[in-house]
Amino acid sequence: MKYPSLQPFSEILPQLAHYDAIIDVRSPLEYAEDHLPGAINCPVLDDSQRVQVGTMYKTVSAFEAKKLGAALVAKNIATHIEQQFLAYPQDWKPLVYCWRGGNRSGAMAHILARIGWPVTQLEGGYKAYRNHVNAELAVLPQGLNFNVLCGPTGSGKSRLLQVLASQGAQVLDLEKLAAHRGSVLGDLPTASQPSQKRFESLLWQLLRTFDPAHPIFVEAESKKVGKLRVPDLLMEKMRASPCTTIHLPILYRVALLMQEYPHFISDPISLNTQLDFLTHLHGKEKIAQWHQLALSGQTTELVDELLRKHYDPGYLQSIKRNFMHLEQATALNLPDISDETFQRAASQLNQATEITHSA
Numbered sequence: 001m002k003y004p005s006l007q008p009f010s011e012i013l014p015q016l017a018h019y020d021a022i023i024d025v026r027s028p029l030e031y032a033e034d035h036l037p038g039a040i041n042c043p044v045l046d047d048s049q050r051v052q053v054g055t056m057y058k059t060v061s062a063f064e065a066k067k068l069g070a071a072l073v074a075k076n077i078a079t080h081i082e083q084q085f086l087a088y089p090q091d092w093k094p095l096v097y098c099w100r101g102g103n104r105s106g107a108m109a110h111i112l113a114r115i116g117w118p119v120t121q122l123e124g125g126y127k128a129y130r131n132h133v134n135a136e137l138a139v140l141p142q143g144l145n146f147n148v149l150c151g152p153t154g155s156g157k158s159r160l161l162q163v164l165a166s167q168g169a170q171v172l173d174l175e176k177l178a179a180h181r182g183s184v185l186g187d188l189p190t191a192s193q194p195s196q197k198r199f200e201s202l203l204w205q206l207l208r209t210f211d212p213a214h215p216i217f218v219e220a221e222s223k224k225v226g227k228l229r230v231p232d233l234l235m236e237k238m239r240a241s242p243c244t245t246i247h248l249p250i251l252y253r254v255a256l257l258m259q260e261y262p263h264f265i266s267d268p269i270s271l272n273t274q275l276d277f278l279t280h281l282h283g284k285e286k287i288a289q290w291h292q293l294a295l296s297g298q299t300t301e302l303v304d305e306l307l308r309k310h311y312d313p314g315y316l317q318s319i320k321r322n323f324m325h326l327e328q329a330t331a332l333n334l335p336d337i338s339d340e341t342f343q344r345a346a347s348q349l350n351q352a353t354e355i356t357h358s359a
Helices: 010-020 028-033 047-058 062-085 103-115 125-137 157-166 175-179 196-207 232-239 249-261 261-267 270-295 298-321 339-358
Strands: 006-007 022-023 094-097 119-122 144-148 170-172 216-219 243-247 330-333
Touching: 006 010, 010 119, 010 125, 047 062, 062 103, 094 103, 094 125, 103 119, 125 196, 144 157, 144 232, 157 170, 157 216, 157 249, 157 270, 157 339, 170 175, 175 216, 249 261, 249 298, 261 270, 270 298, 330 339
Parallel strands: 006 119, 022 094, 094 119, 144 216, 144 243, 170 216, 243 330
Antiparallel strands: none
């Protein structure tokens, strides 16, 4: 075979895991927005250089921009070879791509091939990969079988998903992928949300690994998790799927939320900033009362009020409107929030769902 080999994503996908390296030569900002699974970033133009060349292309001439770009690209490729690739043997097999499979990946692939490595260049670049992801997200959910965990805020849905996953069940944790808890207080202090494209890539990577012969547990979500939108066809499939409703006494729901949101307990100022977003729903007087509870350390009372007066009424309206099989849902009663309770509930749920699915 002649190298570099130019191949479409449809041919590359079955052997994606067999490349020794997947090299994204786009700028760091492009890479951060989204990239192929397992790709490393070796930009042939960094963010500022890309702007510099693009500006020259528009304001001076294409010829002058190409000269500058070629000089920068050559220097950057040399640096990557010296710093990362020199130790690799002749049978090292990389895949290289850029935005559309053009000049940037072509330059890297050409030089690596001239050295003697069996390099493949992705035809169409990241854009071709992105088109594949979009097409697959419109198809994959339809062939899968979901069991949707329903229940008001604090009933243990996310924790149950974690335990189900630890027991080997198939789990789609949308809040984990989106790095958000799915409510006005859902921002995670240790992680920012990925881009919409990255979220969809992570979804695609996970959905394609699921076995259609077994159920997939997923939490009932709205169309948006934080700032990110759940793909329409996945949401439609979830809303048409069988449901399991989790019941947990409100005393333990408060305790569970206290465990899962310690950052708000220790930082009432940040908590009150988030509560301000609820002013249009509850009025300034009620928000002021909640502010005072937070500032005075009465977090348990605050969480109880938020559940009863904000989360529960909104949940009941939304869940009845959107999940068509809710009335036929299987009930799962949790007496407390101990580890033993969640382990036992996950085991029972997994066994019962497998039996129902196979019947």
